[in-house]
Amino acid sequence: MSLLQSPHWPFLIDVYFFLGGLAGGAFVFATTAQILNPRRHRDVVRVGYYLALAALIPCPLILIVDLGVPSRFLNMLFRFNVDSPMSMGAWALLGFSACAGLAALFTLLEDLRASHFTGAKRLVGVIGSAFGFFLAAYPGVLLGATARPLWIEGHALGALFLAVGASTGAAAMALILAAMGRRAADQVASVRLMTVVALVIQLLAVVVFVGSVQASGSVAATTALRLLTDGRFAMLFWGGAIVLGSVLPLVLGLVDLRRRSFGLTALTSLLVLVGGFLVKYVIMAAGQV
Amino acid sequence: MARTLAMFTDTSLCIGCRACQVACKQWNELGSEQPDWTGTYQNQTHFTDKTFRLVRFIEEPGGKPNGDLAWLLMSDVCKHCADAGCLNACPTGAIYRTEHGTVNINQDTCNGCRYCVSACPFGVVSFNEQTGTAKKCTFCNDRIHNGLGPACAKACPTESIQFGFRDDLVGKAQKRVEALKAMGFKNAQLYGADSNGFLGGLNAFFLLLSKPGAYGLPENPKLPQKNIVTDSLLAIGSAFLVGIGALVAFRGRGGKEG
Numbered sequence: 071m072s073l074l075q076s077p078h079w080p081f082l083i084d085v086y087f088f089l090g091g092l093a094g095g096a097f098v099f100a101t102t103a104q105i106l107n108p109r110r111h112r113d114v115v116r117v118g119y120y121l122a123l124a125a126l127i128p129c130p131l132i133l134i135v136d137l138g139v140p141s142r143f144l145n146m147l148f149r150f151n152v153d154s155p156m157s158m159g160a161w162a163l164l165g166f167s168a169c170a171g172l173a174a175l176f177t178l179l180e181d182l183r184a185s186h187f188t189g190a191k192r193l194v195g196v197i198g199s200a201f202g203f204f205l206a207a208y209p210g211v212l213l214g215a216t217a218r219p220l221w222i223e224g225h226a227l228g229a230l231f232l233a234v235g236a237s238t239g240a241a242a243m244a245l246i247l248a249a250m251g252r253r254a255a256d257q258v259a260s261v262r263l264m265t266v267v268a269l270v271i272q273l274l275a276v277v278v279f280v281g282s283v284q285a286s287g288s289v290a291a292t293t294a295l296r297l298l299t300d301g302r303f304a305m306l307f308w309g310g311a312i313v314l315g316s317v318l319p320l321v322l323g324l325v326d327l328r329r330r331s332f333g334l335t336a337l338t339s340l341l342v343l344v345g346g347f348l349v350k351y352v353i354m355a356a357g358q359v
Numbered sequence: 360m361a362r363t364l365a366m367f368t369d370t371s372l373c374i375g376c377r378a379c380q381v382a383c384k385q386w387n388e389l390g391s392e393q394p395d396w397t398g399t400y401q402n403q404t405h406f407t408d409k410t411f412r413l414v415r416f417i418e419e420p421g422g423k424p425n426g427d428l429a430w431l432l433m434s435d436v437c438k439h440c441a442d443a444g445c446l447n448a449c450p451t452g453a454i455y456r457t458e459h460g461t462v463n464i465n466q467d468t469c470n471g472c473r474y475c476v477s478a479c480p481f482g483v484v485s486f487n488e489q490t491g492t493a494k495k496c497t498f499c500n501d502r503i504h505n506g507l508g509p510a511c512a513k514a515c516p517t518e519s520i521q522f523g524f525r526d527d528l529v530g531k532a533q534k535r536v537e538a539l540k541a542m543g544f545k546n547a548q549l550y551g552a553d554s555n556g557f558l559g560g561l562n563a564f565f566l567l568l569s570k571p572g573a574y575g576l577p578e579n580p581k582l583p584q585k586n587i588v589t590d591s592l593l594a595i596g597s598a599f600l601v602g603i604g605a606l607v608a609f610r611g612r613g614g615k616e617g
Binding site for chain 1: 405406444447448449450451452453468469470471472473474476477478479480481482483484485486487488490491492493575576580581583584586587589590591593594596597598600601602604605606607608609610
């Protein structure tokens with residue numbers, strides 16, 4: 071019998087991990103498009119920066135509500151503790167919020183034809199992308215730095231969470247761009263390709279994670295892993311996260327690269343979003359049993 | 360730092376009276392809680408936000424030197440690790456190390472994120488719903504700063520729980536292990552006494568009559584934060600791949616941009 075205790079982080083924290091990753095991914099892709107080819111990818115940049123801010127806004131609220139003493143949330147920012155991924159994450163969230171807010175503001179001013187801040191927008195984009203990657207990845211590293219058997223023995227949770235942030239960020243952008251109709255048709259292709267690439271990295275990271283837990287030889291960790299592979303969460307893991315959420319959209323996405331149909335893009339994107347959420351959800355749930 | 364203080368719990372002397380558990384509750388005003396039926400005399404199955412000392416009652420078939428069933432008793436407590444996972448994990452600095460080497464939670468700054476609960480390799484740190492903060496053994500911080508030993512050690516009628524300077528206690532404990540081995544307790548061993556061992560040594564260490572696993576203790580507990588560097592490097596690798604993908608996906612092919 072294990073003596074370990076569970077933090078009992080609620081469902082809302084899974085939602086935060088999902089939204090934070092999605093925001094980070096969308097921001098990074100908007101910045102890449104902005105720097106490489108802003109004219110061709112004008113809507114990619116707009117959608118990416120607006121989406122990043124929209125996904126980000128609930129995040130601090132979720133984290134504050136979840137605290138035992140919400141009025142003390144600022145205590146997180148009285149300390150800079152490199153040993154604690156949660157401390158670093160709080161700072162990254164602060165930094166990313168500033169960048170996401172500024173990037174969305176610059177984009178809005180451009181949309182209103184008020185003024186252009188090309189240089190400043192690029193600078194904010196580059197700095198914010200570093201924060202964005204961090205925001206997407208740190209929850210995985212945070213879980214790895216606990217005593218929970220499934221998390222401490224698995225070695226690619228940070229990599230996996232970052233890849234999920236990338237795939238869900240790209241999928242959400244593809245969904246919105248596809249809904250914008252013909253004017254963005256050419257730009258959807260780029261985002262669709264990004265989704266496919268991110269899905270491949272995501273699947274690789276799942277393999278490394280499962281493999282490292284298996285290889286650890288820890289009885290407690292492999293027992294927890296079995297909850298995913300043939301236990302309580304097997305349906306959600308194999309059926310939801312892997313088959314419907316990663317492999318099927320990967321195949322559909324590859325088909326869609328040539329077909330370019332709105333229906334296919336929308337379906338692929340929705341599957342990626344649901345699958346990405348389930349990847350994080352089952353890892354959180356199985357790790358806390 | 361002053362000389363490190365420690366508690367040495369010699370489980371071979373424990374008679375299971377739970378005076379330590381009661382004294383802890385009284386001194387720290389922990390209050391009552393719903394009893395937990397475990398099928399033995401043990402009450403609470405785990406540490407809770409109101410149980411900082413917990414006497415474990417364990418039956419081990421064939422555990423006695425003559426092959427009979429051994430009834431293992433262990434008064435368990437926060438280990439006050441030299442490398443403490445909870446302290447490293449704390450994002451607010453509420454968990455701190457005292458000048459005596461013990462680990463404490465500042466109830467006025469803890470904001471209840473529960474990261475420490477997940478980071479303790481021994482399941483000690485518990486969350487209190489009423490205060491919204493994390494709770495655990497304080498090593499009777501108020502008492503040791505006023506020349507008194509911890510309440511549990513004071514109450515123990517058999518000196519199973521001893522309080523003192525760590526180096527003194529480790530010497531005593533080593534002699535006691537030798538004596539027990541000579542008496543036929545071949546599995547008698549110290550747990551956490553070695554400051555070069557796991558977690559840099561425990562400031563509340565134990566003498567066990569069987570393997571740690573028999574008590575549900577991890578044989579070789581790991582510091583949770585040991586993964587941070589590897590996991591971060593893998594995450595950077597993943598970010599690198601995503602970045603390359605983004606450069607390919609959003610490259611300026613055929614664009615009209617100048």
